[in-house]
Amino acid sequence: MSVKLFVTDLDGTLLPGGKTVSPENIRAVREAVRAGVTVTIATGRMYRAALPVAEALGVEVPIITYNGALIRSTSGRVYYRSDIQPGTVRRVVEFCRMRGWHVQTYSRDELYFAEYDDYARAYERDQQIRGHVVGWDGLMEHTEEVSKLLSITDGAEQTEARLHELREAFGREVSPVRSKANYAEIINPGVSKADGIRRLAETLGIAAADTMAIGDAENDLPMLKAAGRSVAMGNAVPEVREACDYVTSECEQNGFAVAVYRYVLGRE
Template sequence: MTVKLFVTDLDGTLLPSGAAVPAENIAAVQRAVRAGVTVTIATGRMYRAALPVAKALGVDVPIITYNGALIKSVIGRVYYSNFLKPDIIVRVIDFCRAQGWYVQSYSKDELWVPVHDEHAQHYEHEQQVQGHVVGWDGLKEHTEEVCKLLTISESAEETQARLQLLNEHFGQEIMAMRSNVRYAEIVNPGVSKAEGLKHLAAKLHIPIEETMAIGDSYNDLPMLKAAGRSVAMGNAVPEVKAVCDYVTASCEEFGFAKAIDTLVLGGGANE
């Protein structure tokens, strides 16, 4: 199998959470690009939070952000967008507030938070972005071009319970999914990294069979299943390892670079 499009998750895959891209991974990307492979990012992050990583890689292609709700190039060209409706945003915010949950919004690629508590502060530090503290009523005033809402909990069990409540309460109006043990993301139905990969492959005229995806967490599952071949990081959750064609080393052991060198450039994907 020839790999023409290689799509990577960020946190826990390409880079340790909140850290810079390791030089080993940057070098691997450049080797792949020189060999004619398109390497890009698929992430739950905001576009503005993913952009510095893409620039560090030297990636000059559209990047898949907000878990597939926005595909936008490094120079700012929008290839695809899927925004939540304003009335749904207001109702989800009211629902989360009634439950006593922290929730944050993303309007026009800016972060909006109701309070500057430990959840907001941790997220800002992790993603290297600064949020706007606007209060609960203010949160509902920023409903334009919102790709997703995010509620942050204290545990995997609590996150799962929130997902169930959100999906039961709103039915087919939204889709709530887990991006890590503490994050429950609210997007439009059909939004996923998988759909983002398909949209991008079509834009680049690359057959899905010639794509490869790599990831480590729950929100990567649809993308890994949709790609022609899939790679799980050594630190991936068991559910990811169970569906992937290959398992590489952990993020700290530069499993991303090893996957590029072994499976993409070394021909291991043909085995």
């Protein structure tokens, strides 16, 4: 197969240390682009948080953000978006408020908190972005172009319980999913990184067989399975390593760049 679309996760894959792109990975991306490959990012992050990473690559890259709810290039071209209905946003916010859950919304690519608690502070540090503290009434006002809502918990068990409650209450109106142990994300049904890959490939006229994805975490599995070929990072969880066609070096060893040269460009 020839790889025409290469899709990468961010944390633990493209980003050694989770913060900045290494020079080695930047060079690998640029060489792939020069060879005619479209390189794209797929992440649960908001567009504004993913944009600095994409810009560091120095190429015009379409970014799959909000776990597939928004596909937008570094220059601002929107390829696809799937926003939650304003009425649904308000009902989910009220549902969380009544249970004392932390919830944050993303409206028009701005981040909003009801309260500036420890969850909000930790999220800002992790994503290197600042949100707006607007209170519960304020969350009810910012309901346009909401790509997702996020409820942050204290761990995987609490997250799973919260997801169960949301599914019971909202049925197929929204799709609650776990993206990290303590992240309960609320997006539209059918939205996923895997769907983002399929949509982008179709838009670009690229066959599914000519796509490749790389990742490390359990929540990357759908997109890895959706791609024509898949690569697991050396630091990937066992489930990812078992599901992928190839395994590269660890993130801290620039396994992303190794994968590009070996599996995309056919070099050793």
